[in-house]
Amino acid sequence: MRRTIRVTLLIVISLLALPYAVAPLYRSGHPVSTLMMWRELSGAPMSRQWVDFAAIAPALPRTVIASEDAKFCSHHGIDWDSLRDVIDDAEDGEVTRGGSTITQQVAKNLFLWPGRSVVRKALEIPLALWIDLVLPKQRVLEIYLNIAEWGPGGQFGAEEGSRYAFGRSAGALTAREAALMASILPNPVKRSARKPGPGVRRLAGTYMVRARADELKSCWRENRGS
Numbered sequence: 001m002r003r004t005i006r007v008t009l010l011i012v013i014s015l016l017a018l019p020y021a022v023a024p025l026y027r028s029g030h031p032v033s034t035l036m037m038w039r040e041l042s043g044a045p046m047s048r049q050w051v052d053f054a055a056i057a058p059a060l061p062r063t064v065i066a067s068e069d070a071k072f073c074s075h076h077g078i079d080w081d082s083l084r085d086v087i088d089d090a091e092d093g094e095v096t097r098g099g100s101t102i103t104q105q106v107a108k109n110l111f112l113w114p115g116r117s118v119v120r121k122a123l124e125i126p127l128a129l130w131i132d133l134v135l136p137k138q139r140v141l142e143i144y145l146n147i148a149e150w151g152p153g154g155q156f157g158a159e160e161g162s163r164y165a166f167g168r169s170a171g172a173l174t175a176r177e178a179a180l181m182a183s184i185l186p187n188p189v190k191r192s193a194r195k196p197g198p199g200v201r202r203l204a205g206t207y208m209v210r211a212r213a214d215e216l217k218s219c220w221r222e223n224r225g226s
Helices: 002-027 034-042 059-068 080-091 102-111 118-134 137-147 157-166 175-183 198-211 214-224
Strands: none
Touching: 002 102, 002 118, 002 137, 034 102, 059 102, 059 137, 059 175, 059 198, 102 118, 102 137, 118 137, 137 157, 157 175, 175 198
């Protein structure tokens, strides 16, 4: 009985430690998300064409930061202020925002599972701190742009999302098209950059304004140099 418990604990500890060992290796290569792997294994449609950060139109990462994580360049994987707001909302019975940083979403997409879960969040937070420590900011953003789900038919990554929505490469996106893509990131199945509704168009306009703000321009310069 004791031996079984020890073996079980060893397996659990090894599984928990594995992402921390693997994350530094992602300084290069073309990592895939757990959702991408699951779709492949289950036979569901899945397409992704990796595109290097330098080949992506600058408007897209800049607008994604504006929409998903305005403090991306200044925090260390976790936006503690946003996290406290989420906790306060939960205590009040509200679930109006996600509060996850881009780094947290990378941690979740690469190593964990989707959906709302206290257990997943508890695993995600220290892992995001570790990823921020071992990977440059630009690399974290590059991975995110290449593993995010960007279409209703299993289109993953900026290249596939751009080609699906606009019939062109991610390197040829206009500022407006980039903002539309950023606007659907929370739910690319229900929201569409290809045929945007009023809500998506309104969000896109907001994100374009944010992307041009002075503080984001400063963040962007820091990110490009990381």
